[in-house]
Amino acid sequence: MKITGYRLEKYIQKLDRAIGDANYPAGDDLMGMAILWIDTDEGISGMAPAGNDAVESLFHVIEGKDPRGVVGLWKDMVDWVHKGNNEGEVNGAIAAIDVALWDLKAKLNDEPIWKTLGAREGRAKAYASDIGYNLSDDELHTFYSRMADVGVEGGKIKIGLNMKDDLRRIGIMRDAFSKVKGRPYLMIDTNEYWSPKQAIRYINEIEKHFELFWAEEPARRWDYDGLRQVARNISAAVASGENLNDIGQMYPLISQQAIDIANVGVGHSGITGARQVANMCYAYEIPVTMMNCPANFMAHLAAALPNHNMMEVVDPGRESAFDSWDNHIEDGWIVMGDKPGLGIEVSETKLKDLQATDHGRRPGFPFPRREGAALWIKDIEPGEVSWK
Amino acid sequence: MKITGYSTTLYEFPLNRRMGDANSPSGRIRGSSNLVQLFTDEGITGVAFGGGGAGPQIKSMVEGMLMGEDPRHVTGLWKRMVDRVFKGGHAGIVNDAISVLDVALWDLKAKANDEPLWKTLGGSNPKVKAYASGLDTPLSDDDIENWYGTMAADFGFTGGKLKVGLDQDDDLRRIERMKKGLERATDTPELYIDANEFWNPKQAIRKVREMEEQFDIAWVEEPARRWDFLGLRRISDAIKAPVCAGENLDTLGEFLPYFHNRSADVVQVSWGMTGITTAMQLADAAYGFELPITLGGSPGNLNAQLAPCMPNFLTLEVQNPDPDDGVMTSDIKIVDGWAVCGDQPGTGVSFDQEALEKATVESVSASAGPSPFGRRPGAGLWDNPATKEEADAAASGVDGFAYVPKHGSKTQ
Numbered sequence: 001m002k003i004t005g006y007r008l009e010k011y012i013q014k015l016d017r018a019i020g021d022a023n024y025p026a027g028d029d030l031m032g033m034a035i036l037w038i039d040t041d042e043g044i045s046g047m048a049p050a051g052n053d054a055v056e057s058l059f060h061v062i063e064g065k066d067p068r069g070v071v072g073l074w075k076d077m078v079d080w081v082h083k084g085n086n087e088g089e090v091n092g093a094i095a096a097i098d099v100a101l102w103d104l105k106a107k108l109n110d111e112p113i114w115k116t117l118g119a120r121e122g123r124a125k126a127y128a129s130d131i132g133y134n135l136s137d138d139e140l141h142t143f144y145s146r147m148a149d150v151g152v153e154g155g156k157i158k159i160g161l162n163m164k165d166d167l168r169r170i171g172i173m174r175d176a177f178s179k180v181k182g183r184p185y186l187m188i189d190t191n192e193y194w195s196p197k198q199a200i201r202y203i204n205e206i207e208k209h210f211e212l213f214w215a216e217e218p219a220r221r222w223d224y225d226g227l228r229q230v231a232r233n234i235s236a237a238v239a240s241g242e243n244l245n246d247i248g249q250m251y252p253l254i255s256q257q258a259i260d261i262a263n264v265g266v267g268h269s270g271i272t273g274a275r276q277v278a279n280m281c282y283a284y285e286i287p288v289t290m291m292n293c294p295a296n297f298m299a300h301l302a303a304a305l306p307n308h309n310m311m312e313v314v315d316p317g318r319e320s321a322f323d324s325w326d327n328h329i330e331d332g333w334i335v336m337g338d339k340p341g342l343g344i345e346v347s348e349t350k351l352k353d354l355q356a357t358d359h360g361r362r363p364g365f366p367f368p369r370r371e372g373a374a375l376w377i378k379d380i381e382p383g384e385v386s387w388k
Numbered sequence: 389m390k391i392t393g394y395s396t397t398l399y400e401f402p403l404n405r406r407m408g409d410a411n412s413p414s415g416r417i418r419g420s421s422n423l424v425q426l427f428t429d430e431g432i433t434g435v436a437f438g439g440g441g442a443g444p445q446i447k448s449m450v451e452g453m454l455m456g457e458d459p460r461h462v463t464g465l466w467k468r469m470v471d472r473v474f475k476g477g478h479a480g481i482v483n484d485a486i487s488v489l490d491v492a493l494w495d496l497k498a499k500a501n502d503e504p505l506w507k508t509l510g511g512s513n514p515k516v517k518a519y520a521s522g523l524d525t526p527l528s529d530d531d532i533e534n535w536y537g538t539m540a541a542d543f544g545f546t547g548g549k550l551k552v553g554l555d556q557d558d559d560l561r562r563i564e565r566m567k568k569g570l571e572r573a574t575d576t577p578e579l580y581i582d583a584n585e586f587w588n589p590k591q592a593i594r595k596v597r598e599m600e601e602q603f604d605i606a607w608v609e610e611p612a613r614r615w616d617f618l619g620l621r622r623i624s625d626a627i628k629a630p631v632c633a634g635e636n637l638d639t640l641g642e643f644l645p646y647f648h649n650r651s652a653d654v655v656q657v658s659w660g661m662t663g664i665t666t667a668m669q670l671a672d673a674a675y676g677f678e679l680p681i682t683l684g685g686s687p688g689n690l691n692a693q694l695a696p697c698m699p700n701f702l703t704l705e706v707q708n709p710d711p712d713d714g715v716m717t718s719d720i721k722i723v724d725g726w727a728v729c730g731d732q733p734g735t736g737v738s739f740d741q742e743a744l745e746k747a748t749v750e751s752v753s754a755s756a757g758p759s760p761f762g763r764r765p766g767a768g769l770w771d772n773p774a775t776k777e778e779a780d781a782a783a784s785g786v787d788g789f790a791y792v793p794k795h796g797s798k799t800q
Contacts, residue, residue, distance in 0.1 A: 065512060068503065071697040072512025078699075105510070109501050111460070118497070118665070120457070120464020247676040254676065255648065272510070276699075279672035283640050283647060306467050306669075 001108070003062050005039040006100075008051050011354040012363055016317030020134035021367065022160035022193040025380050027134035028364030033294070035321060035346055038100040040067060046104025049294045049322075049344060050266065054093035062097065068108060070101035074272040078246075086269060091245040098270025099297070103341040110340050112326070113271070117304035122336035124302035126329055127185060127310040128155035129292060130173075133380075136387035137172055144176030147313070151332035153177060154185025154213065156312065160193045162379050163205060165388070170210050180332070185310070188236075189216035192243070195374040196226035200233045212236035214261050214289075217243070220374070224258035237261045242291050245269065247276045254284050261309065265291030271301050282307045294318040295325035297342045299334040321354055323347040389458050389500060390429045394450045397423040398440055399747035400756050401713040405535065406782060407523040410553035410586035411764040413774035414781040415526030418756040420749075421687065421713060423739055426450070426459065426492040432499045434459060434492035435738055437687035437716065438484065438660070440752055445485035454489065459496035466490050466665040478662055483638045490663025491690070495734040504693065504719070504736055506729045509668070511696025514729035518692070518704040518722060519547035519578060521685060522566075525554070525774075526782035529565050536569030540577075543709050544725035546570060547578030547606065553586035555773040556595055563603055573725065578703075582609035585636070588768045589619035593626045605629035607654050610636070613768065617645035620652060630654045635684050638662060640669050647677050654702060657694075658684040664694060671698040687711070688718030688737030692727040715743045 013033045020027020036051030046067065061080045062073050077094045078086050086094060106116040114122040128147035130140060144155050155173050159166040170186060177184030194202060199218035206212060214237040219226035221243040231238040237260035244250055246269045253259045262281045268274040278288045278301075290302040290311035295318070302308045311334060319325060326343025327336040337343060372378035380388050400420045408415030422440035425433050439446055453469050469486045470478050478486055498508040506514050520539035524532055532550070539545040550566045552559040563579060570577035587595065592611035599605055607630045612619035614636040624631040630653030637643060639662055646652045655674040657667045671681050671694075680702035683691035688711050695701045709722040719736030721728050730736055766772030774782065 066507075068507050069510060069512025069696075071510030071699075074510075075699045076512065115460055118461060118463025118466075120461040120468065247672070248678075251676050251678075276672040276675060279640075279669040280676035282669055283644055283673035285641070285644070304463050306463075306470075 001066050001068070002041045002064050003038055003067050004041050006055060006059055007037040007039070008034060008053075008055055009351055009355070010034045011321060011351060012357070012359060013318055013320055013354065014359065017132075018134050019131040019314070019316050019365070020385070021131060021158040021189070021191045022133065023191055023370040023373070024364065024367035025133035025161065025385050027132070030359055030361065030363035031318065031365045032363045033318065033321070034096070035351070036096045036100050038062075038067065038097065038104060040104065044104060044107055046100040046102070046107065046341065047344065047346065048096045048099035048103065049297060049342075050092065050099060051096035052089055052092050054089040055097060058090070058093050058097060062101075067101050067104045070098060070105055071272055073101060074098050074270065078269070087245050091267070091269060095266050095270040095273065098272050099266060099342070102271045107341040112336060112338055112343055113300035113341060114303040114336055117275075117301060119304035122303055122338070123333045124290065124299040124308060125310045126152050126313045126332055126334050127187065128152050129189075129312045129314045130155065130157050131314050131316065133158045133161075134385050137169065140169055140172050141176055144173050147329075148177050148180045150329040151180060152313070152329065153181040153332050154187065154310075156187035156189050156216065158191070159188050160190035160202070161377060163202065165380070167206065167209055170206065174210065183211060185213040186210055187214045187216060187239070188212060190218060192217045192220050193370060193373050194218055196223070196229045198374070198377070199230045203230070203234045203236065207235050214239040216240065216263065222249070222252075224252040224256045227253065227258035228256055231258065231260055239263055239289060241277070242267060246273050247280055250277050250280065254280055254286060259286065262286050262288045263291055264288045266293055266298055267291065271298075274298070274301055275305070278305045278307060295322060295342075295344055296327055296334050297325070297344065299327060299336060300342065303336065321346055321351045323350070389432070389460065390456050391426055391450070391454045391459055392429050393427040394446070395425045395427075396439070396443060396446060397744060398749050398752055399423070399713070399715055399744060400749050400752060401715065401747055404708065404712045405531075406526040408526040408782070409523060409551040409582070409584045410525060411584055411762065411767070413525045413554060414778040416755050418753065419713060420752040420756040421715070422488070423715075423744065424488050424492055426454070426489070426496060428459060428496065432496060434496035434499070435734065436488045436491035436495060437737065438491070439488035440757075442481040442485040442488070445482050446489065449485050449489055459493045460500055462490065462493040462497050463665055465493060466663060470662065477639075479638045483662055484660070487660050487663045490665050491659050491735065494664045499734040502733050504729055504731055505734060506693045506696045509694065509697040513696055515726045516692050516695035516701060516704050516729075518545065518706045518725060518727040519549060519580065520545040521549040521705045521707050523551060523707060525551040528783065529562060532562055533565040533569040536566045537572050539709070540570045540573035543722045544573055545706070546574040546576075546725050547580060547703065549580035549582055549609065549705070551584065552581045553583035555771065556598065558773070559595075560599060560602065563599065567603070578606040579603055580607050580609065580632070581605060583611050585610045585613050586764065586767045587611055589616070589622050592623045596623070596627045596629060600628050607632040609633065609656070615645075617649045617651040620646070621649050624651070624653055632656060632682060640666050640673065643670060643673070647673065653679065655679050655681055656684055657681050659686060659691060659694070660684075667694055668697065671700070675700045688716050688735075689720045689727055690718070690735045690737045692720045692729050693735055696729070713747070715739050715747050
C-alpha cells in the first residue's frame with residue numbers, strides 16, 4: 001500500500017458564536033479552516049480537519065511510502081525540516097499529515113483511532129471552555145448550564161482584564177456547575193496576557209473567593225522560570241504548553257517543574273507528537289489535558305493516555321463542513337463510537353458552499369496579542385464587548 | 389475479539405556457549421524460558437516468552453483482568469493491570485507477569501491486523517542497528533576474539549559489548565581481543581563494556597578512565613547500582629564514555645530520577661519494563677530529554693520490532709543472531725550488522741510445537757535461570773576475581789548446571 005497523493009481544501013467557517021479571550025475580548029466568529037486528505041493506491045484516503053500550504057513542501061517525504069508507518073514517517077518529516085525546525089506553518093502541516101495518516105491506519109484496520117492506539121474505552125473526560133470574553137453574563141450562564149446538563153463537572157473561563165468582572169463571571173460558571181458537583185472544577189485562562197508577578201497577585205486575589213483547579217498560561221509559553229514562579233505562589237495548578245510546537249519545546253517546562261498540568265494538543269506535531277509529550281509528562285507524574293479541536297477529534301488520543309485528565313470542549317460550531325462526527329457528551333465524558341478512523345464524515349456539498357461564501361472580510365482568528373500584555377492591564381473598554 | 393484462555397509452558401535448553409557476567413564468572417551452560425499463549429475466540433493466539441517465575445501472577449492477571457477483553461485494547465488493558473497492583477507496585481515477578489502478557493497482547497493486536505508488530509506500532513523502516521553481546525565473562529581470551537570475529541565476519545556486526553568488572557588487567561586485555569575480532573568487519577568498532585552493577589562509583593571512574601587511555605569506549609553499562617542516580621551521574625561527569633543504565637528498572641516512574649538528574653546518557657529499554665507499552669512511553673520520554681535509547685537482549689530479538697517507532701533509537705543488543713534454544717523461531721534476521729524485521733504477523737517470534745514438547749520441564753533447574761548465582765560478594769566493595777575453582781569450571785566445558793560455589797568460599 002502506497003501514498004499516492006493529497007488534497008487540501010481551505011475554507012472559512014462562520015461559527016455559531018464569536019470566540020474571544022484576554023488578547024481580543026470582542027472576539028470574532030470567522031475562522032479559517034482546512035481539510036487534508038492523503039490518498040493511496042488502494043482507494044482509501046485518510047483525512048485531517050487541519051492543514052495548510054506547507055503540506056506541499058513536505059508531501060514528497062511521504063509519497064510512495066506505506067501510510068501505516070505513520071510514526072516512522074513523522075520522524076522522516078521532522079528530520080526533513082531539521083534546519084528550520086518543526087515550527088510554525090511547517091509544524092501545522094506535519095501535524096495535519098500525521099492526523100490524516102492515523103485516520104488512514106485506523107480505517108485500514110476498520111476500527112476507530114482510539115482502538116488503534118490501544119485504548120480500552122472510547123471516552124475522555126470533558127470540561128467546558130467558553131473562549132468567551134465576548135459573552136454576556138447570561139450567555140455565559142447558558143453555555144455552562146448546557147454543559148452541566150450533559151454531566152460536565154467544571155469549566156474554564158477566559159479572564160485577565162478586570163478583577164471585578166472576572167470574579168462575577170467565575171461565580172456564574174461555578175453556579176452553573178454546582179448542580180453537578182459540589183465543588184466544581186474551576187479553571188481560568190489568560191492566554192499569556194500577564195507577567196508572572198501580575199499573575200501571582202491576580203490569582204491570589206481570585207483564590208480568596210474561589211478554589212481554582214488550574215490557571216492556564218499565566219506567563220509566556222517559553223518562560224519556564226516565570227511559570228515556575230507562579231506555580232510556587234498560587235494554590236491552583238499551573239497549566240501551559242498549548243502554544244509550543246513539540247516535545248523539545250516542552251522539555252524545559254517539564255524538567256524545570258514549571259507546570260503542574262500540561263496542555264497537549266494536535267499542535268504538538270500531531271497525534272504522534274502529542275503522545276510523545278504526554279508520555280514524557282507521564283514519567284514526571286504530570287497530568288495532561290487535551291486542547292479543544294473541531295469535532296473533538298483529539299479525544300481519540302486522550303482516551304489512550306494513562307495520564308489524561310480532562311479535555312477542553314468549546315463547541316462554538318466548527319463542524320459546518322461535516323455531515324457527521326462520531327462522538328457526543330454523556331455524563332461528562334466525550335463518548336466516541338466505533339466508526340473507523342477519526343469518525344468524521346465530510347460533506348463535499350457543504351464544503352463547496354463554504355468555499356463559495358464571501359464574508360467580505362478576513363477571519364480575526366488567531367488573535368494578535370493585546371496592548372499592555374505583561375506590562376500593564378488594559379481593561380475592556382466601554383463598547384468593546386456587548387456586555388460592557 | 390475476546391480473550392478466552394491462556395497457557396504457560398516452561399522449558400530448558402543447552403546454551404550454545406557458556407554465559408556469565410561479573411556476578412557469575414563461572415557461567416552457566418543451560419538456559420530456560422517460558423512460553424505464554426493467550427487464546428481468543430477468533431482462533432488467533434498471542435505468543436510471548438518470559439515470566440517463568442511468575443506462573444501464579446500470570447494466572448491471576450489473565451483470570452482477573454484479561455478474560456473476555458478485546459486484546460486490541462492493549463494500552464487500556466496495560467493500565468488496568470498496572471492499576472490492579474497499585475499497592476505493591478508493578479515490580480518484581482508481578483511486573484514480569486504484566487510484561488509478558490503485554491507482549492502477548494501486542495502480538496495479538498498485530499496478528500489481528502495481519503501485519504508485523506513494527507508496522508502496527510507505526511514504524512516505516514524495519515531495519516535497526518544492532519551490536520553483538522557475548523555475555524562472555526566465562527569465555528577464554530581466544531574464545532572472545534573468535535566469537536566477536538564470527539559475529540563480525542558472518543553477520544556484519546561492527547559493535548560489541550564485553551562483560552567486565554572483576555579484574556582490570558584481564559579486562560584491558562580482553563577488550564583488545566574483542567576489538568580484534570570486530571575488526572574483521574570494520575576499522576572503527578564500537579566498544580561497549582558492561583559491569584552489571586559490580587563496581588562502586590569511584591571504582592568505576594578509576595577503571596574506566598584507565599581503559600579510556602587505551603580505548604575509545606562507546607558506553608559503560610551499569611557502572612553503579614541501578615537506583616544510584618547520584619553515583620551514575622558522578623561517573624558520567626568523570627569519564628568520556630556515555631553511561632548506559634536502566635535495564636534492571638521495572639517502570640517508567642523508576643526512570644524519573646535518571647531523567648531529572650541526567651544520570652544516564654544512554655537509556656536502556658526493554659519489553660521487560662512493564663511490557664512494550666511502557667517501553668514506548670520510556671522511548672518517548674527519553675526523546676524529550678534528547679537521550680538515545682538502546683534495546684536490550686530479548687527472545688528471538690523481538691525488541692527489534694519496537695525500534696522502528698522510537699525516534700531516537702540507537703542500537704539493539706543481540707546475544708544470538710538466531711534463537712539458540714531449539715524451540716523458538718524468529719522472523720527477525722541479522723544482515724550486515726542490522727536487525728531486520730520481516731513481514732510475519734505479530735512479533736515474528738514463535739515456536740516449534742514438537743521441539744517444545746521435548747524441552748518442556750515441570751520447573752526450572754536452579755542454575756538455568758537468568759542470573760542463577762545472584763549478586764557476587766565484594767560487589768561495590770572490593771575486587772573479587774574468579775577463583776581457581778570458578779575459572780576451572782568455566783574452562784572445563786562441563787555442565788555448569790551442577791556448579792554451585794562452596795559455602796564459606798569467597799564467592800559465598
